[in-house]
Amino acid sequence: MKSSFSRVETLLSAGIDIGTSTTKLVISQFSLMNMAGDTHVPRIEITDKEILYRSPIYRTPLVSPTVIDLKAVDQIVKNEYAKAGIEPGQIKTGAVIITGETATKQNAAEMVHHLSDAAGEFLVATAGPDLEGIIAAKGSGAYEYAKKTGKVTANIDIGGGTANIAVYESSRLAGTCTLHIGGRLIEFEAGKVKSISSPVQKLINQEGWTLQTGDSSDHPDIQKVTSWMAELIVKVLRKQTSPRDQVLILGHEPQWDADIEVIVVSGGVSECMYQFEDPAASPAMYDDIGVILARSIQQAAGLQWYEWRRPDETVRATVLGAGTQTTNISGATIQVESSELPQKNLPVFEVSFEQDVAVGLRKLQGSTEAAVAMYDPGKEGQNFVWYLTDMPYLKFKDIQSIAGALLACQELKPDSSQPLIIVLQSDHAKVLGQTLQALKPAQSILCVDQIEVEHGDYMDIGQMLQSGVVPVVIKTLTFHS
Amino acid sequence: MKEELIASITKLVVEKLSQEKTQSEPEVDLWSKQPKNLPLEAAAGQPEGQVRFKPLQMQEANGKQTVKPLSQKGEFSSPEQEKKEQQLEELRKKTPSRIAVGRAGSRPKTDTWLKFRFDHAAAVDAVYGEVSPAVLESLDLFSVQTKVKDKEEYIRRPDRGRQLSDEAKAIIKQRCQSSPAVQIVISNGLSAKAIETNIEDVYLSLQQSLNNLGIQTGTTFYVDKGRVALMDEIGDLLTPDVVVMLIGERPGLVSAESLSAYLCYKPHKGVLEAERMVVSNIHKGGIPPVEAGAYLGTVVQKILKYEASGVSLVKKEN
Structure with missing residues (x-):
């Protein structure tokens, strides 16, 4: 109601x-x-x-x-x-x-x-590449589709430089994988190959092909490269990669358990398949393998086995997701010092209570040292978030002891005058915030709840809204060098 | 003459018989009175006695057995079936309602049926139970009575649950601080178990919250067998700015230990119901009691700021 x-x-x-x-x-x-x-x-x-x-x-x-x-x-x-x-x-x-x-x-x-x-x-x-894939899957409608139908759905977002695959099993992220597959990896100019990116050059060397810059743009090896890429997508979706495939795999191997049923292709290359955009409205012009790659993927025999679903968005999937x-949106009962907002790029340090207050208190004791070693090795005062998870049912006395432990932890920070920032998985932010305030009125506190983050993520907390909630953006900052 | 006598006697007998017949008809039970009467006898025997609640583990064990065996691996004849079961499990997680529990022919399975009976019994126990004096003592609460004498009267006469006994009025006048900013009142209402389980956390957390906000509280006390509108009489008696009444909710089959907090700005006899507001569903499976207490503090702050509660508060806020 x-x-x-x-x-x-x-x-x-x-x-x-x-x-x-x-x-x-x-x-x-x-x-x-x-x-x-x-x-x-x-x-x-x-x-x-x-x-x-x-x-x-x-x-x-x-x-x-x-x-x-x-x-x-x-x-x-x-x-x-x-x-x-x-x-x-x-x-x-x-x-x-x-x-x-x-x-x-x-x-x-x-x-x-x-x-x-x-x-x-x-x-x-x-x-980072994993987050890219996740955001694109949300923007392309693949996530919604998986959630609605319960089918295992892979979103393959193929842009200029990389292809990001995110697999959803219902609303659960089953895994991600990033590949050096994209339209701009070989560029043309005036009917000739202008540039070949280094991963593709490695592939050409590995396979013993001869394509090089200056060759004609209809050199037969180009078709071989794009077909090879399409075949790699099939192998990745089936998790049947071999050492030879490593040349175009960026980061980790596919790690999902489920068997994929549906595929959604988004990104710039999928625009070559679906033509959603008005060509007149977008001045960008491409002279690269995008179109050939799109055709190879559409023709790949191994991909015909899957159910193809049209994306809601092609080239805009990622921006819409972003x-x-x-x-x-945080829980509505939180305790935040408005003058300390917004906070940006806060690394998250998780302390799991494993359903036991005593275990959590013991873990909190060593947590400052570990978190500082991880996020602030130079002791420059980089603040971080304590993310308390797997809490058991908490009595008021438990809240008091947790608050006491957190204040003790705060004292051990290189800069103990900075705000104490806590994110809770369960709905306890207001009472914990108030208890901290009661124990140490001078301490500025940001205590937010009902947010799902992960150890090692970074988060931004925005200004408090009229409804008393704060917007939170969670980021996974993993870069390829 | 004899014939007349026989006729009149026959008439009498027939009348008597037909009367008896009409009398016996309404005695047909429309619903089983059994479960209602059973605990009543127990409670009547020891009106001051405590009702012991059954350990929750039993309930959990039952619940798990109802649902879990199917999700164990190896029992499925096909992967499709396993997938279906996973999807059902997803749905079950979303609600405490008894969904996708299976059936035996046209009836529920024994486990489901037992769980249902158990939850129903827990609800009945909650209504007929009493709050243990130890709980009240630990929070330094004194206890007073309404005009209700026993549980049956409490259920049949809600009006008497809204009035303090004369003795109670005298005690409250004598022991409580007059005209505080906030008067907290606790009552078992329809679930003694709600108070036993949650009151310590809600009350301590609310006190701390009001303390932090610099809001002064009066002398908290406990009323046995109270109703929500009892706060009107307390408002007349002690003239607080806000009354917060923590009262056991009518138990349901999902939870028998749910607590509600009713709040009203300057309640008095004849106050409109629309002036009252409520935060309900305070229990383990709803809003955590400690968090509810912390939230209530800010609600009280808002009521004091706008000098209004309920619908008037919403109007003033806009």
């Missing part, structure tokens, strides 16, 4: 996807409402997501093949905001996702610094 008195609060979110080939932006509006009944403790949920503005697809401005031209990105963002009629200050949440081959630590760090001015005081996320799927 919906509360008859609850008001709808809206929140503007921006998503910016900076990929190897293309850059695009979306602005969407979330509606938040109390979904608990009148007699219950409030539960604020995102009830509606409306896309207000989609930018054209821009060619990613680059200084060198792996370094982004930040000034040009700024300009794109500013122009697009102006076209959408939005001031940067209105954006309350969202994510910038740097994907594919440009997702290097250097680009990401500079982007964080740069874009918060131009794009608004919102939450900036940077993606703009609409990365924001979480």
Whole structure:
């Protein structure tokens, strides 16, 4: 039953996807409402997501093949905001996702610094290949489909530089895998091969092919490369990779257990299959193997076995995922010091209570040292989040002892005057926050609950909204070098 | 003459018989009175006695047995069946309702049926139970009575559960601080078990919350067999700004130990029901009692700020 008195609060979110080939932006509006009944403790949920503005697809401005031209990105963002009629200050949440081959630590760090001015005081996320795949699966509709039908669904997002596979079994993420497969890995110019990326060069050497720069763009080896890539996708989906396939596998091997039933292909290469976009609206032009790769994938015999589902979005899957799927809403009963918000790039240190308060208290004792060693080895005062999980049923006395232990931990931090930040899996943030406050009134506290994160993730906590909740963006920062 | 006598006697007998017949008809039970009467006898025998609650482990063990055996591996004839079972398991996780429990012919399975009976019995126990004096002592609460004499009267006469006994009024006048900002009242209501299980956590956490916010509380006390609107009389007696009444909810088959907190700004005899507000579903499986207490503190703060509760509060807030 919906509360008859609850008001709808809206929140503007921006998503910016900076990929190897293309850059695009979306602005969407979330509606938040109390979904608990009148007699219950409030539960604020995102009830509606409306896309207000989609930018054209821009060619990613680059200084060198792996370094982004930040000034040009700024300009794109500013122009697009102006076209959408939005001031940067209105954006309350969202994510910038740097994907594919440009997702290097250097680009990401500079982007964080740069874009918060131009794009608004919102939450900036940077993606690693696993997160890219997850976000694309959410933007392409593959996640929704898996959740609705219970079928094991693989989203294959093929962009310019990488293909990110995310497999969902119902709403559960079963696994991810990233491959050096993309449209821009071989580029043409005036009917000739202009460049071959290094993973593909290795593949050509390994297979004993002869393709090299300067060859004609209809050299027979090009077809061999794209067919080989399509076959690799089949092998990865079936988890039947061999050592020879390592040349195009980026990071870990496929690790899902389930047998895939449905595939959804999104990303720039899928645009070559489905043509969702208006060619006139997007000035970016490609002269690369994208179209040939798309054809090879469509013709691959091994992929015919699967049920193909049309994506909701092709080239925009990731940006839509970034703009609409990365924001979480905290529980409604939390304790936060508003003046300490927003907080950005907080690493998460998990302490599992294993359903036993005594175990949790013992683990908390050594946790500061371990967390500082992990996230702040130089003792420069990098703050982090204590993420308390697997709590048993807690009595008031348990809360008191946990609060005491946390305050003792806080004292051991290199900078104990910084806010004490706690995220709880279970609904206990208000009481724990109040207990901490009662024990040490001078300590500034951010205690948030009902958020699912993982050890090693980074999170941003945004400004408190009128409904008393905070938006939280969770990021998995794993970069390929 | 004799014939007349015989006729009149015959008439009498026939009348008597037909009367008896009409009398016996309404005595047909429309519902079984058995489960209702059984615990009543036990409670009547020792009105001050405690009802011992059965250990929860038993309930859990039963529940698990009902559901789990199917999900064990190796029992499925086909992978499709196993997948179906996984999907059902997903659905079961989403609700405490008794869904996808299987059947034996047209009837529920024995385990399901026993679990149902067990939960029903727990609900009945919760209504007829008493709060142990040790719980009240540990929180430093004194205890008073309403005008209700026993549980049967409590159930039949809600009006008497809304009035304090004369003795209670005298004790409250004497022992409680007058005109506090917040008066907390605790009552077993329809579930003594709700109080036994949750009151310590809710109460301590609420106290701490009010303390942090600098809101002064009066002298908390316990009322045996109270109803929500009892707060009106307490409002007249002690004139607090806000009454917070923590009372056991009518037990259901999911939980017999759910607690509600009713709040009202300056309650008095004749206050509109719309001025009351409630935070319900406070128990292990609902909102955690410790968190509920912390939340209630902020609700009290809001009531004091706007000097209104219930519908008036919502209007003023907008």
